[in-house]
Structure formats: structure tokens, C-alpha cells
Amino acid sequence: MTLTEKKEIIEENRKNQMKSAIKEDSNLLLQVKNLKTYFYTEEGIVKAVDGVSFNIFKNEVLGLVGETGCGKSVTALSILRLVRSPGEIIEGSIEFNNVNLLELSEEEMRSHRGNDITMIFQDPLNSLNPVILAGDQVAEVFLLHQEEELNKIIDVRLLERDKLVQELKELKKEFKENKEQLSETEKEEFKVKIKDLKKKIPKAPNLKDVALEKAEQIIKEVGIADAKQILKRYPHELSGGMRQRIMIAMGLSCTPLLLIADEPTTALDVTIQAQILDLMKNLQKKFDTSILMITHDLGIIAELCDRVAVMYSGNIVEYATAEDLFKNPRHPYTQGLIGAIPSVEKKDTKLTVIRGMVPNLIYPPSGCRFHPRCTERLEICDKIKPRFLEINDRYFIACHLFDPEYKESPKYQWDETESEESYKV
């Protein structure tokens, strides 16, 4: 068997495993159902998230992609129940390991946050404490979330220490008992032995020091070279890339079941971004963490995610495996989005332009929210909101073109000037 054949087989197995993993509902980690989060502002009600449903399985990376303001961050904050007034979760359920997070008390919720669900924010400077040394902040995470493990390390070390202490005691006793019979040189030898043993006995370990050691280790693991030095710096003394990596280190050191990453690399340069995505992939495998990856960059989604949910104006419009979605996007918005990405293949042609612009969430368009921009639009599209249908195994879409009930209905005739105009916005 050649190497490539072997690789193919391994790849095939992996895929099958993945498929069966997806099928098995006992592997469900998070289930968001019909989530609605509105902001009650002076200008009106911003329907930022308006009936969103999706699942995340154990060990899975789910991508949430969409343009600015479509509701990605609000979805993430809703899961953590961090939506602040005037925002409010008004409907839906968020089941995490079969517990509805929306029914928990604030205290119970706090025990999840930063514990089995953590979040990496878009701007790491705002989420690190500016007056606490970076090392202490990372160590704090270990103290909070891995105390048991730290204690285990301490126990092992104490045991070793006790052994040495015992040895020393016995040596001293032996020396005392035999002092009279020993020659001068033998005495000297004994003394040296005792001295050496004394040196070997470490300081009694304390929790804080062990936590700092762990912090140094994870900072090294996220690819920062002189970790010892970095531990003693304040957040503003670090570069953006370092801060972001420290956030990721902290996010992962609480070994969460679910990590929510909101545009974790948007502010970074591409070479640094590549470093960080690589790191996230490795740590995800190592800790078996599920990730909800939020981004507007389809490339990142293609790289990192098993499945993708495409969001438009507060709704999920298409939701499938990354492979299916990129090979054959079906929703007119997803098609437009992919067509709008510049690339060599499109060099001599014009980029696909989605006419018009992202709608206002206070007065969203009726029916399908994409209808004012959709070239495929049907007559009914501005009247009835499309259902979120599973058209294939785990392939969800919200578009009348794929709804057996409506797909035969007449096409909307774009008025020449109307379409001309809207292209120009």
C-alpha cells in the first residue's frame, strides 16, 4: 500500500467516524432552539437574533459566519447569558448537556461560565485585566478551574518530599548513633551526604507556585518563546498577537467542554493568524473541546470547521457540513457571499455583487429577509417567512426554493429599473 492510499483510508475512516458521531444524538453538547434576542432601543426594537436554531456535538467545530451586524456576537453572548440591557432573550431554549441554561439562576449560570463554557472575545485588551500581570491572570484560571489537578501535583510532590525528609532523618540518626566509632574521614563523608540530601529537598510546594508553573507551560504551548518573561508583564506591554494567544491559552486551560471564539483573529496579521489557527486546531484535538467559531471570513471556516451555519439578518439561512456547503452552496445569499470573494479565477470577470445592502434590524424586510436583494426571488418571498427545513441528512436551509410547498410558485419579475437601482446602492 502506498502512503497516499494509506492516507486516503485513514481519511475515509475519519470521515465515517465523524458522520456516525454526528448521527449519534448522545453526542449532543449544545442545542439552541428558536432563540430570539431583541434590543429595546429608543429607535425601536432591534431584532438581532430572531429565531435561531443549531446544535453543537461533542468534539465538533461549528462555524457561524455572516456579515457585520447579522447577529453573530449576540448569539454568542446569549449562550453565555451575557446580553446586557436594553437587550433581552425573549424566547427559545439553550440546552447544554441537557440542561436549559435559560432556566438556571444567575449563580448556577456563573458556575458554567469560564468553567465548562468559555469565550474568547474579539478584543483581547478589553478582556484582560490591565492592572494584573499576565502570568497571574493565567495562573488564576488554573487556581479557579483546575484546583483538583494542582492539588494532585502538590500531593505527588509532597510525597516525594516526605520520602526525602524521612531519608534525611534516618541518615542523621545513623550518624548520631555511630558517631563514636567513625573515623574523621568517615565523619566528613557523612556530613557531605547529609548536606547533599538537604539540598535535594525542595521547598514545600504551594498552590500559587504550581499554578504559575502551569501558566508558564501553557504560554509556551501557545507558541510564545520567552514565557518566563511574559508572565511578569502587564497586558498593555504585550503585542496584539501575544494578548490574543494568552486569551486562547486561558480559554483552553480551563479545559472547557465548549469554547466560543468570536472573531479571535480578526485584528491580527495573516502570518500570526495562521499561527493561532494552527494552535487552536491542536489544542482542540488535545483537549477534545467543542468550538463555536464566529467569523466573517469564509476561508477560516473552511479551514477549521466541521459544519457551518450561515447567518443573515438575525436568522440562520443555511446550515450544513463545511464540505457540502463550500462545494455546493444552495441558498442564494450563501452563493452571493461566496461569489463576492475576490480570487484569481474571477480575475477577468466581475465579482458577483449582491444588490443592495444589509437590512436594518429594526424594520427587517417582511417574509424572507433576503428578498430585497435576492435574484431568485419568488412572488411569495416577501409575504411568507421561509421555514427552516432539513432537505438532506443534516442539511438545513431556509428558502422557499427548497420548500416543496412553495418551490413551484411563480418567480418574481424584477422591474428593470428596480434591479438597476438596487445594484447601485
Add this chain to the structure above:
Amino acid sequence: MTVINEKEKISERKKNVVITVRNLKTYYPIFGGLFHRKIGVVKAVDDVSFDLYRGETLGLVGESGCGKTTIGNTILNLVPATSGEIYFEDDRIDNNFTQDYRKKIQMVFQDPDSSLNPRWKIVNIIGEPLRILEGMKKRREIRRRVLELLETVSMKVEHLDRYPHEFSGGQKQRIVIARALACNPEVIILDEPTSALDVSVQAQILNLLKDLQIEFNLALLFITHDLSVIQHIGDRIEVMYLGKFVEEGTIDDVFYHPTQPYTKALLSARPTFDPTTRSNRIILEGEVPSAINPPSGCYFHPRCPEMEDHIGCNIEEPTKISISETHHIWCQPFKNGKKF
């Protein structure tokens, strides 16, 4: 045949150089200490040379802080050049930036909000250069010309008397572009013109820029950190690292045959749909060093994965090496005498 065509194209273009930059250095002083004295310099642009041809799009790419914007600002005389020369056709402009060049060379910035006065109506925003640079006085005349400009960027008469906050990001960028076109420029420097926009809107602006370039035979200096954008819209490209060029060539030269190690890493770092590119990814280590305290020798050497195979990277500044007539890199020779 294609070789000859390519050569013809080059000599044809040579006749059409509109901006020439030679050995340009732009340093910013840094002040500090008790008496706020000058304690050093940031070498934001450190000895770069290039030509910009009529009707072409030249991309300037590189990571944050590498000096792209500074090059644009220096050409426009917004910051003084520390040394070197800048020409418009045959006239030196770095020491003599007259009104005339202020018309011929225009700039479009990344953030349309910061370049549009929120208290001015669109007609006054776009009319300003007409009044100041073209000396137009009659209100009617100005309105007519502004309307014409708005129409070139696909906007309408009812937009004339509105204020910037009434427009979306993409529309605002169109307004900025209309203003840049007001005085019939020959060169437009675009500094990340689409970075603040969503992809669907970015596509509209890129299409518009391509149309305008053909219509007015504009030379575009296109500054961006987004390689896909320049690959789509550019003709030639300069790759920068810490104030210096590291590779230059046609889009095909650089994207299909990247040769300098930083360019290779930069290109391979792009997130992509294509799994084969992904598996050949070069992951760099370490941080982008600071322009205040650049490393010795080749500025890239602390991160360079290929340094082992080359001579004296940490001691000597890399030299310019020609791969072809259009394709150049700055790198040290191979230890074993291998050719690039």
C-alpha cells in the same frame, strides 16, 4: 511569442511611467525622556524604489505597521521624505508639491467616516476640491459637476443634499471616490479602501474601481493587507516587510512563483478553501519585530524558516536579485550556490 508580448508590454509601459520613487526613506522621530528630546527614529519606509505606470494597478501589501500608508502619505507630501526622490513624470515633487499635483494625485482612505465632515452635505463635500483647487465659484456649476461625479459612482440626484450619516459604509466610500475624481486626477492612492466593508459591498467597490480605471485611464496605487483583493484587481505588486520591499513582480510572478521566504509564508498563510494549499502551509514563529529596533542584517531573519540555507542573513542586508525582467526579490545568496 508570449515572451515577446510580455517584453513589448513592458517597454510600452516604461514610456508611461507617471510616478517614480527612488531610494525613498521616511523616518519618524520618537521623542521621550524628561525634556521630550528626540531619542530615536522609526524607520517606517527604508529605501524603497518603484515606478507606477499609467493605467495600471500597483499593489502595496504587507502586514500592519510595515510602512504602506507612510509611502502613500510621503508621495502626497503629507509627511516629509527623509531622503530620496519622488517624480511626477519628469518633475521632482517631493520638494515642490504644487497645487497642480494636489489635483493630479488623490487619496482614498480606509475609513470613510474620518474623511467625510459629518456636518457637511454631500454636495459641499464633493464640491470642496472644485472650489479650492479648480476655483469654481458658481453654485449651479458646482452642483452640476457634483451630480455628474455622483453618477459616475452610481449614486443619484437625491443624494446631493444629504449628510454622511444617512449613508451606508459602501455608499460613503463611493462619495469619497467621487470626491477623489473631482479634479480629473491621473493617480489615485487607495489606502485599504475596502477593509472596513463587508465582502458583498467590497465586491461592489472593487467592480466600480475597475470600471473607473478603464474610463479615466487612472494609475492606482492600491494599499492593502488583503492578498486576495490585490490578486483580483492588481497588475503588479510590491511586498513589504518592516519598511523595505522584499519581493516585486507581476501578479502572476508573485502569486504563482513566490520566491522570497517572507512572501512565501505570507501567501501560504491565507485561509483558503483549497486543502492542498493548506497542507503546504508555512507556519512562522515569533512576532513581527518593531521598526524602532529592527533586527540586524535581513529584517526577516529572526522568523525566516530558510535562513539556514543562506549566507550571512543576520549580518548583511539582503541584495536585490532579478528573477526575470519583471520579478525581483531581496534576499541573501544560497550557501551551496543554488540559483533562485
